[in-house]
Structure formats: structure tokens, C-alpha cells
Amino acid sequence: MTSLERPQVRPPAAWSFPDPxxxxxxxxxxxxxxxxxxxxxxxxxxxxxxxxxxxxxxxxxxxxxxxxxxxxxxxxxxxxxxxxxxxxxxxxxxxxxxxxxxxxxxxxxxxxxxxxxxxxxxxxxxxxxxxxxxxxxxxxxxxxxxxxxxxxxxxxxxxxxxxxxxxxxxxxxxxxxxxxxxxxxxxxxxxxxxxxxxxxxxxxxxxxxxxxxxxxxxxxxxxxxxWSTTGTGSAGSGVLDLPRAGGDRVVFVHRPGSVQTQVQLGWGGPSRRVDGGWAPYPVLAYLVGGSPGARIDRVLREDKGYTYGFGAGFRPRGASGTFVAGGSVRGDVTAPAVELLWEVLDGVADGFTQEELRSGVDYVGMTAPGRYATADAVADEAAALALDGLDTGFVTDYLRDLRGLTADDLAQAWARWGRQPRTLVLVGDAEAHADAVRALGRSDVTVV
CATH class of the missing domain: 3.30.830.10 (Metalloenzyme, LuxS/M16 peptidase-like)
Known part of the structure; x- marks a missing residue:
């Protein structure tokens, strides 16, 4: 009997967004x-x-x-x-x-x-x-x-x-x-x-x-x-996006008798033109709240059973952006869930292991060919970037930069954006849970 040598699995070649x-x-x-x-x-x-x-x-x-x-x-x-x-x-x-x-x-x-x-x-x-x-x-x-x-x-x-x-x-x-x-x-x-x-x-x-x-x-x-290039013209007014001044704030929207509490916690984030490049941010999003095994779900869902699942990610928008984490929890654990969520996000500042880095880089980089496999996905991405004044070379560039990311790069990117004043919104039974949230001492609680 002839034995065959087991083939060696090699990393895939670098992938580029289709050139137009x-x-x-x-x-x-x-x-x-x-x-x-x-x-x-x-x-x-x-x-x-x-x-x-x-x-x-x-x-x-x-x-x-x-x-x-x-x-x-x-x-x-x-x-x-x-x-x-x-x-x-x-x-x-x-x-x-x-x-x-x-x-x-x-x-x-x-x-x-x-x-x-x-x-x-x-x-x-x-x-x-x-x-x-x-x-x-x-x-x-x-x-x-x-x-x-x-x-x-x-x-x-x-x-x-x-x-x-x-x-x-x-x-x-x-x-x-x-x-x-x-x-x-x-x-x-x-x-x-x-x-x-x-x-x-x-x-x-x-x-x-x-x-x-x-x-x-x-x-x-x-x-x-x-198609005509000439309109009648009229000027707009106001600013597009400007955060409120001040520190952390908590808003509780009262829903009498609600058995769940919807949680949304976020703060300011980078634009796609951020210094140092965009590559760290999709990886951070994946590791913090972008997968069932991410840090938030490991604690709130797998360990505590407070939620069916949370999502989190960076949302670039023109000249600025945000980071937002959100999901629903059992009403009776509203305050401890909020405290744990806050602690998990605080703990990101402690850094990432090499295993976490590799899993995040591999997910973002190796799934890109699948994410952009169809004509509509390619056109959708090109349109979103065009509205932001960018071309699709942006995707190729940050996917290339992924390969050189280090755990220090992730830590530095999070340190830059991860501890700005936080805005927390809760939708649930405020009469039952607002006092417990207030007792956490994170911020004054405004009940709507």
C-alpha cells in the first residue's frame, strides 16, 4: 500500500477588491x-x-x-x-x-x-x-x-x-x-x-x-x-454630526411591565480616514462584539445567561463615527448586566492575546472574498464608499494592512477611541430598575 503525504495547508493569497x-x-x-x-x-x-x-x-x-x-x-x-x-x-x-x-x-x-x-x-x-x-x-x-x-x-x-x-x-x-x-x-x-x-x-x-x-x-x-447637471439650488443649514459636550450620560425610557430591557451603549469613533488606517477597527469590532465568541457575549450570554446576544461595532460616517454596543437583557438583571457590559468594555484596554489577534485578522481578511462574491455586494460597498468620498481601493488597502497588525496596534487603536464619554440608553421598566442603575454610580439617570 502506498501512503500519500498529507498536503500542507498554506495561508491564502492576499485578496483585493475588484478593480473597476x-x-x-x-x-x-x-x-x-x-x-x-x-x-x-x-x-x-x-x-x-x-x-x-x-x-x-x-x-x-x-x-x-x-x-x-x-x-x-x-x-x-x-x-x-x-x-x-x-x-x-x-x-x-x-x-x-x-x-x-x-x-x-x-x-x-x-x-x-x-x-x-x-x-x-x-x-x-x-x-x-x-x-x-x-x-x-x-x-x-x-x-x-x-x-x-x-x-x-x-x-x-x-x-x-x-x-x-x-x-x-x-x-x-x-x-x-x-x-x-x-x-x-x-x-x-x-x-x-x-x-x-x-x-x-x-x-x-x-x-x-x-x-x-x-x-x-x-x-x-x-x-x-x-441627465441634467443643473438644479435650482438652495443652501442647507446646520451641522451634520456633532457630539454633545459633557461626560457620561444615562437615559432610561420607561416601559411599564417590560420583562426585557433594551441596552444601547456607545461613544465617538473614527472615520474611515482615521490616522493609522482603518484596519484595526473591523478586527476590534469582531473581538469585542462581532461574533458569538466575542468578549461581550462570552460574559453576558455564555457565562451569565443574561441575553440571547449582543452586537457591537464601529460605524464610520463622513468626517466622524461612533462605536455602539447593543442588545436586550432580562429585565430583572438590568443593573448587573449594565455593570458587566461597562466592565467588559473597560477591560478591552488591557489588550489582546495573540490568539485573539489571529482569529480577528483571519475572520475579517479571509471572509472578504465571500462578503464581496456577488455583484450587488460589490456595488453596495462601492456606493457606501462613494457617499463617503472614497473609492474601493480603500477596501484593498485596509485588507492589506490587516496582515501586518499586531496586538499593540489593536491596543493603541482602542486606547484612542475606547474611553470617551459614554452614552447609555435603556428601554424597559424604569420604575423597577432605574434606581438600581442609578446606584451603579456611572452617571445621573434621566427617565423618559
């Missing part, structure tokens, strides 16, 4: 095409740098309503006709607004790219904003607000941004608006805002799929390349 073919349309819009062999459903993203500070203060959420109603009828087609054209060609079209800008997304078979682009141009350049459709979406958003206030996780997130950010900052309020501001939105306001701000100025088009770059350029140039 970059060109410029006739109207000046940059176009990036990512060739993804075998991906016969193309993903198209039209990204417009449109910060939420451009909205009128008394109509916050206007950009969100505009994004949701641009395809609800145009000057050329009624809402039903437009929907029929999308369905007839198997085109999925959606649009959304974030704090930084507006994105129109298309998913379509590669063979139907041209008609999809024609419909995208139609909703971008000539939306009709019918009164009945705008009113319907306003009513739907008002219903969403009620649901968000009723859901503990959503309520904790809303209270957290209100408590963390300065009241003058747009980030302190929901991007999609509050009840009073959404109720003030009508079709005329949508038309005016669209005419002023939804133009090719500051736009970028990203296409991923099994497509020839030259053919894509021709199709996009013949459609979105004819």
Missing part, C-alpha cells in the same frame, strides 16, 4: 464598471451626494419621501404604467436616503440593462410626485414612526442619537424625519426639493455584473449621460 474600469459620461458623471464573471444579474447604483442638512428644518424627512416617490409616476408614465414597465422587464428599482446622500439601486438581468437605465433616468429626471402618492408615502412614514417608537430596539437607537449628538446636529434626529416634520411634507415640497438637489451634480454611477465595460459605458452614456 473608470470612465466619464458626457455630462461629467464618473462611471465605474466592475466586471464580475458569472454574475448575470447586474447591480446598478446611482449615488448622489446630498446631505440631509439640505432639507428645510421644518420638513426633515423630505429627502426620504422624495426617494420613495420618484418612481410613483413620471411625466411620461403613471405610477401603474411605470410599475408595469419595471415588472415587464424583471427590473427591481429602489431608492433610499441616508445622512450623507441619496442612492437609486437597480437589479436587472444583464440583457435588460438598457431599458433599466432608461427607467432610472426617467424617475431621476422627470418624477411627477402625484399628490395621492406623496400623501400615501407620508402616511406610511407616519405609521413607521409609530412602529419605531413601539419597538424597543428602534426606540433605543432613536433615544441614543438624541442623547449622544448635540441638538444642533442633523444626526441627532432620524434621517427619515419625525412626526411633526413629516406631516408638513406635500407634493409641492417634493417637487421643489427634487428640482433643487436631485441632479447629476455630485452623482456617480456604479455598475457590477458580467458585462463588457465599453458596452456598459455606451448604454449608461446614452441614458444617464443625458
Amino acid at each position: 474600469v473608470d470612465t466619464t459620461l458626457r455630462n461629467g458623471i464618473p462611471l465605474s464598471v466592475f466586471h464580475r464573471p458569472g454574475q448575470h444579474v447586474a447591480s446598478v447604483q446611482v449615488v448622489i451626494r446630498l446631505p440631509a442638512t439640505l432639507e428645510p428644518a421644518d420638513r426633515e424627512g423630505l429627502a426620504t419621501i422624495v426617494s420613495r416617490t420618484m418612481d410613483e409616476g413620471t411625466r411620461s408614465h403613471t405610477a401603474d404604467e411605470f410599475a408595469g414597465l419595471l415588472d415587464g422587464s424583471g427590473i427591481a428599482l429602489a431608492a433610499s436616503q441616508t445622512l450623507l446622500g441619496l442612492t437609486v439601486q437597480l437589479e436587472v438581468a444583464t440583457g435588460a440593462l438598457r431599458p433599466a437605465l432608461e427607467l432610472a433616468l426617467e424617475c431621476l429626471s422627470e418624477p411627477a410626485f402625484p399628490e395621492e402618492e406623496v400623501s400615501r408615502h407620508v402616511a406610511q412614514r407616519l405609521s413607521d414612526i409609530e412602529r419605531e417608537l413601539a419597538d424597543p430596539g428602534s426606540r433605543a437607537a432613536l433615544e441614543w442619537i438624541d442623547a449622544y449628538y448635540d441638538p444642533t446636529a442633523r444626526a441627532s434626529r432620524p434621517v427619515a424625519g419625525r412626526t411633526a416634520t413629516v406631516r408638513a411634507i406635500d407634493a409641492a415640497a417634493c417637487r421643489d426639493f427634487h428640482a433643487a438637489h436631485v441632479t447629476a451634480d455630485g452623482a456617480r454611477v456604479l455598475v457590477a455584473g458580467d458585462l463588457d465595460a465599453a458596452e456598459v459605458h455606451a448604454a449608461v452614456d446614452a441614458t444617464l449621460g443625458t
